[in-house]
Amino acid sequence: MISDEFEKPLACWRGKERHDGVLVDCLTVIFKTAGCSWSRCRMCSYHHERYERMSGDALASHLHNQLAWVCREFANETFPMVKIFTSGSFFDPREVPPAFLSEVAKAFHGSILIAETRPEYIDADVISGFIAELDDGSHETPLYCAIGLETTNDTIREKCIDKGFAFSDFTRAASVAHGAGAGVKAYLLFKPLFLTEGEAFADMQTSIETAAQHAEIISMNPCTVQKKTELEYYWKRGEYRPPYLWSVLSLLKDAPVHVSCDPLGGGQKRGPHNCGKCDYDLVKGIREYSLNADRELLGALLEIECACKTEWDYILAHEQPFCMPLTR
Ligand code: SF4
Numbered sequence: 327m328i329s330d331e332f333e334k335p336l337a338c339w340r341g342k343e344r345h346d347g348v349l350v351d352c353l354t355v356i357f358k359t360a361g362c363s364w365s366r367c368r369m370c371s372y373h374h375e376r377y378e379r380m381s382g383d384a385l386a387s388h389l390h391n392q393l394a395w396v397c398r399e400f401a402n403e404t405f406p407m408v409k410i411f412t413s414g415s416f417f418d419p420r421e422v423p424p425a426f427l428s429e430v431a432k433a434f435h436g437s438i439l440i441a442e443t444r445p446e447y448i449d450a451d452v453i454s455g456f457i458a459e460l461d462d463g464s465h466e467t468p469l470y471c472a473i474g475l476e477t478t479n480d481t482i483r484e485k486c487i488d489k490g491f492a493f494s495d496f497t498r499a500a501s502v503a504h505g506a507g508a509g510v511k512a513y514l515l516f517k518p519l520f521l522t523e524g525e526a527f528a529d530m531q532t533s534i535e536t537a538a539q540h541a542e543i544i545s546m547n548p549c550t551v552q553k554k555t556e557l558e559y560y561w562k563r564g565e566y567r568p569p570y571l572w573s574v575l576s577l578l579k580d581a582p583v584h585v586s587c588d589p590l591g592g593g594q595k596r597g598p599h600n601c602g603k604c605d606y607d608l609v610k611g612i613r614e615y616s617l618n619a620d621r622e623l624l625g626a627l628l629e630i631e632c633a634c635k636t637e638w639d640y641i642l643a644h645e646q647p648f649c650m651p652l653t654r
């Protein structure tokens with residue numbers, strides 16, 4: 327049997343992030359938890375990554391071991407920024423025992439922490455208590471609550487994603503977070519199921535503009551087909567295509583605010599892709615843009631000649647919506 331000493335988070339890596347106009351070192355940790363309480367989003371496979379049913383004490387002990395591993399592994403490093411993901415929501419007390427929040431705040435005292443959560447778990451007392459333990463006074467906003475808003479359109483969020491909350495839940499949570507001293511990061515999903523490229527493009531233009539009125543940081547995730555998801559079922563039947571990288575570039579270039587984007591699976595058939603010939607340079611450029619915010623780079627990439635650009639233009643203009651009968 328493997329000792330608990332070797333228990334690790336699902337993933338943990340160091341990288342760079344752009345924050346307030348400067349590049350900072352960032353540690354990203356994905357903790358294995360009791361799993362997302364919602365577990366219904368059509369494109370999500372993260373909720374498969376969870377512990378089987380166990381007592382709160384056993385769960386707390388597993389999380390404690392994972393955090394201890396992180397602290398040992400990065401003992402000689404300090405990170406201005408730490409991003410925390412779970413298999414769902416960091417502030418959901420059923421998924422992450424409240425005592426563990428305190429352990430995390432102490433472990434990363436003085437860092438800017440970005441923690442992903444659904445909006446219903448943003449509670450003023452929990453957030454302000456967490457900030458009190460995390461904050462050493464060196465950052466104006468020590469905590470950002472990162473919410474997978476996906477889109478500002480309630481119909482798309484309900485029908486194409488099955489997210490289980492409304493835009494008004496997001497705005498309420500954002501104002502609670504702000505009132506408690508936290509910032510807000512919004513994750514947007516570009517091209518969920520059932521939308522044409524053009525519909526998804528228009529939805530993202532509106533969503534970026536509207537979400538920016540409530541969130542200081544916006545990140546756009548071009549949709550990727552993950553294993554064991556409803557999205558994968560449709561994709562395998564040829565009823566879904568991930569978005570074009572041309573669309574991603576164009577959205578980022580014309581967005582009213584800086585939007586970061588890490589196109590996971592970029593250039594591969596399950597991820598955002600073009601024709602295969604031009605993908606590598608575009609994915610690389612999108613990642614660079616997230617860090618340097620250089621819109622001229624995006625403009626130059628959009629000028630690259632490739633036959634698939636004509637195809638993308640045609641798809642944007644002519645693709646028809648998914649033809650699903652309304653009755654049986
Ligand atoms: S996307 Fe988030 S809220 Fe939806 S099922 Fe996955 S972990 Fe849960």
Ligand SMILES: [Zn+2]
Pocket residue numbers: 600601602603604605632633634635
């Ligand atoms: Zn191409």
